[in-house]
Amino acid sequence: MLKPAEMRELRIVCLEEHADAVIKRIDALGSVHLTDIKEFLEEWEGLIEPSKAGATLMQTAELLARIDSLVALLRARTAEGARAGAKKSLREMLFKAPGAEEEQVAARVAARVAERVKERGEERRLAEVEAEFGGLEAAVTELAGERERLRAELSDAEELLGVQKILADFGVNLEFVSGEKNFISVLAGWLPSRNLDALGSSLEAEVGEEQFVASSRAEGEQSFALVVVLKKDRAEAERALARLDFERWQQPLPLPLPLEAEVEAEIKRLERELRENEGKIEALRREKFEDLLEMQELVQIEESKAKVKVLFGRSERVRVLEGWTPKEEVEKVVAGVTEETGGFSVVEVREPAREDVRVPSLLKNPRILKPFEGVVKMYGHPLYKDIDPTLLTALIFPILFGLMFPDIGHGALLLLLGLALVFAFKGLGEEARGAGVIVSLCGACSVVAGALFGEFFGFSEYATHLVEGSVGLQIPHSLHWFVNEPLWFEPIPNVEFMFVVTMLIGVIHMGLGLSLNVVNNFSKKTTLQKLTGLVQIWCLFGALYFLLLLFGFFFDELKTGNTPLLLQNATLFVLLPILLLFVFKVVSELRHDDSGGEGEGEGEGKREGEGKRESRAKRGAKRGGMDYFIILIDGVIDALLENFFRFLANTVSYGRILALALCHAALIEVFILLSFMCLRVNVGVAAVVFLLGTAVVIVLEAIMAGIHTIRLHFYEWFTKFYEGGGVEFTPFRL
Incomplete structure (x- = not known):
């Protein structure tokens, strides 16, 4: 694995x-x-x-595009029907597995396709599909075009009726807003409701008081307005209206315009014809949709075969x-x-070489680990030569999450939510079930971490003292069972020790990554590269020693002034690995130049003849003092910046475990204090504050802990041994 x-x-x-x-x-x-x-x-x-691509590929691609378009049209009609019918209850959406009916349809279609493939040849199948589909496409296209026409006419008629009713409220008719007048101009249209109040003042600023405005404020974003100005002021009025996003209403029908009753009758007729049209489309869908899916699958098979032949x-x-x-x-x-x-x-x-980047990689992990493959693939699919980190990620990810989210009660709720996603909420699909596995394991580790740190729904020995000291209230005897003595220690009173623990966790985590890198590359690396990998692990622990010494944890060499011991330990843990990394880098660069890049590629590094030896001699003769200086600078940069300082930064980065654990404890303790303050007012209010606070902390802190756990894996751990960017193994299917 x-x-x-x-x-x-x-x-x-x-x-x-x-x-x-x-x-x-x-x-x-x-x-x-x-x-x-x-x-x-x-x-x-x-x-x-x-x-080369043949005519069959072009033919099937064009035919499949047409079929896909028609399937989408009829499937959209199915979705409209489902929305128009009885809506699914919340219980059905959560607990009923989706796709039972679709699976039955797919099974029937597959059986018909298999029979048709068996009975007929490729050319005959394509000819039959094209002929059958042509008639169905023409019928559906005609009905769909008629439906769009009816919808457009219905929309125009409904808009006309609405305008008629608004104008009737104004005391005018459609003829008043249509055509040209001798002395006045009438402008009717729509504008954003937010600009309606400014309409009168804007017109007055442009044309003065010789104007009239009537408006109808609608409930939506657009409102209707009728503006009457003198003909000579029309241009100024139009400029004012344009600044207010006024859109003039265009009459949809020529004069004479129909009466309101006639428009209502026209709307009823259009609605009736539209229902009849949709009924025809629905009947065609019920009768021919499975046939259309069969055609789609047949053409997909032929297209896949044609695409494969191009390979x-x-x-x-x-x-x-x-x-x-x-x-x-x-x-x-x-x-x-x-x-x-x-x-x-x-x-x-x-048998391909593990380094061959063309080889696709197939991950074989137990089903319970499959959700963690998704986490790994967010970084990149493994190369064939890579170690598959899925198993280790599945072990370490929940542990780091639990340390950032340590609470027995909160973790138990996450565990129950994860189990519900896996076993109960089948209606949410496979992705939700996979997420449920991750949430369950993270919740379980949070329970364990909560027991180690003595937190249960935020109650702890420290929280008890905080309530007594801040509010002056004693924890009720009925809530004493919430307060548990930690199996290890409490983070808030022991911040320094918790910080040391997080740094140790980080060094162990990163050391595992560096060890995996050494093991993965041991057989194909040179002796120098193997030694470099081992010294990097040494340098990582040296970075930990440096940080512990810097913060004054455990080591008293600076406080006691024991200079010999300080120099001895600093040399052993810090200076010596840095010096070795510097030497190894310089030697590597010199060998690289002397071999002309030997080792860069698998093929070139194995060929060495007289010509190459001559070129090496020439390069060695041409190397000057500046070249050696650049190599030395490169060695310093690699030893200090690329290794030691990077390890320092990575180790401190694991302090986010401490930060998240403290934040989680402090935030829930704030709500506990508020709850006890509210006890003096009302028990119910206190209970509501505590429940709301618990919900806020669980949602907010769980999201933050998840994000930071992923971040530690991607930037602190994967970068030590994992490349990603591989080709996923995808078995060919027609």
């Missing part, structure tokens, strides 16, 4: 007529990750060339396919391809 699954490279060579059969078998096996042949062309030395290498009669499969699946894949081609194929199996 600490390494991605071991992979094997597959090179499948078959005849052109067997290519489709091989694709189908690989799909059935479901264990082969296919790769573009272009990545391996150099190895074939011109014997094959990459395939092939080709010669006149031969096709070459490159891919990857887990080691334990090799025999099945070889046997399947051989059977499908009747033995007229060659399957070459090769």
Whole structure:
């Protein structure tokens, strides 16, 4: 589990007529990750060339786009129907697993697709789908176009009716606001409700008092206004209205305009026709939607096959396919391809190097750890050579969270919430269940940390003394069971000790990362690089010693003036590892220059001939004093900045564990104090304050603890051994 699954490279060579059969078998096996042949062309030395996209790929891509558009249209209609019908209750949304009906539809469609694929050839299937889909597309498009027309006409009619009613309240009709008048201009339209109060003053500033304004304030964002000005003042009035975002109403129908009763009758007619139209679309959806899904899946299969063929290498009669499969699946894949081609194929199996970045990585972790794979992938999918940190993340992540969120009661609530997400709230989907696993483990570790620090819903020995000293009240006897003696210590009265503990945790955490880096690279690194990795661990503990000495914890060399012991320990823990890292870096740079970058790539580092030795001699002869000076500066930067000072900063960064633990305890203690103050007023008020405070602390502190736990993993831990950026193993499926 600490390494991605071991992979094997597959090179499948078959005849052109067997290519489709091989694709189908690989799909059935479901264990082969296919790769573009272009990545391996150099190895074939011109014997094959990459395939080109054929007409089938263009045809299927265009047809699939049309089908997807129609599916989306009819699926949107399904969603509208669901919203118009009975809404799901909260109980159904939380506890009922989604997708039961969709799974049944998918199963029926899959069975029909399998039968159709078995009975008909590729060209016949595509021709049938295109013919069948063409008629369905025309029918749905016509109905959808008619629906849009009806909706537009209905919207215009409803707007016209609304304007008629507003004008009737003003005592005018539609003819008054339509057409040109001899001496006046009438401007009717909509403007933001917030600008309505400024309408009169803005017009008066532009045209004076020779204007009239009537307005109707609507409940929404837009209000209607009728403005009458002299014809000569029209331009000034329009400028004033433009500043207020006035949008003039345009009459939708030519004169003479219909009466209000006629508009109402037109609205009823349009609504009736719209219902009839939607009924036709719904009937078509019920009758043809599964057929449409079948067409979609058939075309997707053909498109996938066409896309895969582009990955092939080709010669006149031969096709070459490159891919990857887990080691334990090799025999099945070889046997399947051989059977499908009747033995007229060659399957070459090769073991790739762990450093090959082309190799996809497959993580094989127990199901309970899968949610933590998501945390790891937020940083980057593991490279094939990487250690898979999922298991260690699953162990360490909840522990760090629990130390930042230490409370028996709060942790128990998180644990119950996580268990509910996993086992009860099935309606929220698989992602919520995965989050529930993480929340459950974090809650359990919070309970343990709360027991160690003696906190239960914020009550502790320190909180008890705080209440007695600040409010002058004794903790009621009924609440004494909330107060527990810590199994270890309380953070607030022992801040210095807690800070030391957090730094120790940080050094152990980062030391684990550095150790994993040494182990992961031990077989492929030079002796110098292996020694550098070990000295980095030494330097990390030296950084811890320096911090403890700096803050005056445990070591009394400075206080007692024991200079010999101080110099001895400082040399052993701080100066010596820094000096060794400096020397190793300088030697590494000198070797790198002398070898012309040897070791940078797997291929070049292995080839060394006379020409390279000559070039090394020339480079050594040309190196000057400035070159050596730059190498020395580089060594200082690497030893001090890149290692020692970085370890110092990383170690102090784990102090956020202390900060979050103190913040959690202090914040809940504030609400406990407020609750006891409210006891003098009313017990109910005190209970409400305590419950609200508990809710605020749990939500706020849990989010903050989660964010900072992720941050410690990404920036302090992963950077020590984990690269990420790998290719995820994705088995080919049609």
